[in-house]
Amino acid sequence: MWRFGLILLLVTASKQFSLSEFEVPDYMKAGGDVPLKCGYELKSNESDKGLFVKWWWSPMNGSSEERSLIYQRIVGHPPDALRHNIEIVQDDDILLRNVTVKDSGVYECEVSNIVDEVRQYEPLIVFSEGTGVQLEFSTVEDGPDTDDDEDVFVTCEALGVAPYPDLTFTVDGEAVNATDLVIASEDSYDIYSNVTLSSDLASGHEISCLLTFSTLNVSDVAFLVTQVYNEAGFTTESPTEMASTEAPENVENNSKGDICCSWLLVVLPLISSYFMYFI
Ligand SMILES: *[C@@H]1O[C@H](CO)[C@@H](O)[C@H](O)[C@H]1NC(C)=O
Ligand SMILES: *[C@@H]1O[C@H](CO)[C@@H](O)[C@H](O)[C@H]1NC(C)=O
Ligand SMILES: *[C@@H]1O[C@H](CO)[C@@H](O)[C@H](O)[C@H]1NC(C)=O
Ligand SMILES: *[C@@H]1O[C@H](CO)[C@@H](O)[C@H](O)[C@H]1NC(C)=O
Ligand SMILES: *[C@@H]1O[C@H](CO)[C@@H](O)[C@H](O)[C@H]1NC(C)=O
Ligand SMILES: *[C@@H]1O[C@H](CO)[C@@H](O)[C@H](O)[C@H]1NC(C)=O
Ligand SMILES: *[C@@H]1O[C@H](CO)[C@@H](O)[C@H](O)[C@H]1NC(C)=O
Numbered sequence: 001m002w003r004f005g006l007i008l009l010l011v012t013a014s015k016q017f018s019l020s021e022f023e024v025p026d027y028m029k030a031g032g033d034v035p036l037k038c039g040y041e042l043k044s045n046e047s048d049k050g051l052f053v054k055w056w057w058s059p060m061n062g063s064s065e066e067r068s069l070i071y072q073r074i075v076g077h078p079p080d081a082l083r084h085n086i087e088i089v090q091d092d093d094i095l096l097r098n099v100t101v102k103d104s105g106v107y108e109c110e111v112s113n114i115v116d117e118v119r120q121y122e123p124l125i126v127f128s129e130g131t132g133v134q135l136e137f138s139t140v141e142d143g144p145d146t147d148d149d150e151d152v153f154v155t156c157e158a159l160g161v162a163p164y165p166d167l168t169f170t171v172d173g174e175a176v177n178a179t180d181l182v183i184a185s186e187d188s189y190d191i192y193s194n195v196t197l198s199s200d201l202a203s204g205h206e207i208s209c210l211l212t213f214s215t216l217n218v219s220d221v222a223f224l225v226t227q228v229y230n231e232a233g234f235t236t237e238s239p240t241e242m243a244s245t246e247a248p249e250n251v252e253n254n255s256k257g258d259i260c261c262s263w264l265l266v267v268l269p270l271i272s273s274y275f276m277y278f279i
Contacts, residue, residue, distance in 0.1 A: 016046040024122035034096040038109035101162035130160030145198035152202035156209035167193040
């Protein structure tokens with residue numbers, strides 16, 4: 001057991017540096033600016049000579065071949081931003097300006113020299129409500145409900161949205177079943193939904209259509225439009241945007257990919273048992 005601990009200890013001791021800071025927001029609204037932060041620290045007796053710091057981007061479910069370099073700095077030289085919308089903030093912290101849904105993906109920071117490397121990555125989702133949510137009503141012939149009145153046909157659509165969307169109809173806050181159609185284009189989706197309501201269920205009631213994204217937390221990012229339907233005409237209430245445009249605090253610090261710290265977690269208990277062996 002302690003011999004295994006000793007081998008791990010040697011591997012760990014050969015690491016010259018570790019990441020001291022790494023931050024990628026979980027999501028950002030299209031048009032916003034996204035801060036990406038990466039910092040490293042050296043072992044006290046090591047120098048940063050020959051050290052590279054790189055930021056990589058890869059598509060959300062991309063393979064390693066699809067990874068592209070977006071920033072690099074060789075210690076002692078000025079940094080290079082390899083994309084037009086990158087602003088260098090300080091050290092190796094960068095700002096992605098005016099992001100589009102195409103900037104969604106996995107962002108990775110790598111610090112390396114000829115013998116060592118540490119890297120960490122997190123996904124970023126850039127979302128867009130596209131044209132926004134549009135809710136419309138029309139009257140149609142009586143359908144298979146119990147009354148003999150004309151029915152109300154409700155459509156809701158949002159065009160050019162991303163990531164993958166979902167629409168929910170509610171009548172006075174109660175969800176109703178609707179049929180959805182999602183059409184994917186290169187970077188975004190068009191979503192259409194419709195429902196036929198009997199006239200007594202629609203008239204005078206508050207009808208809402210809510211746009212959400214399956215990969216984003218609904219309580220943080222959603223778009224809602226609500227109207228009260230009445231046969232004479234409609235009272236329109238202005239659409240409510242429930243989206244937060246601020247980047248959330250990134251709560252996961254060193255949870256992924258940091259070789260330094262995951263090794264330490266394994267090694268520390270082993271080191272203590274190693275010393276206990278001699279006591
Ligand atoms: C720094 O110290 C570690 C052990 O503490 C050693 O393995 C490493 O070679 C030293 N590096 C330099 C540049 O002296
Ligand atoms: C990535 O893969 C996951 C699971 O395989 C899937 O649910 C998700 O829709 C994919 N995302 C994209 C952007 O392709
Ligand atoms: C942001 O990007 C969009 C399209 O990508 C463009 O229409 C808009 O002018 C840009 N805004 C700024 C402030 O650069
Ligand atoms: C929606 O439809 C499904 C099956 O088509 C049914 O099981 C469910 O009860 C319906 N929900 C409502 C609110 O009508
Ligand atoms: C209602 O939605 C269904 C499913 O998306 C679609 O096939 C149908 O054409 C829509 N009806 C109208 C009138 O748009
Ligand atoms: C969604 O966001 C709310 C409030 O911001 C938070 O309490 C909740 O834990 C989040 N849920 C997930 C699955 O992240
Ligand atoms: C993240 O790291 C910073 C300093 O590195 C620390 O102040 C903060 O409490 C950490 N946050 C979490 C959620 O661990």
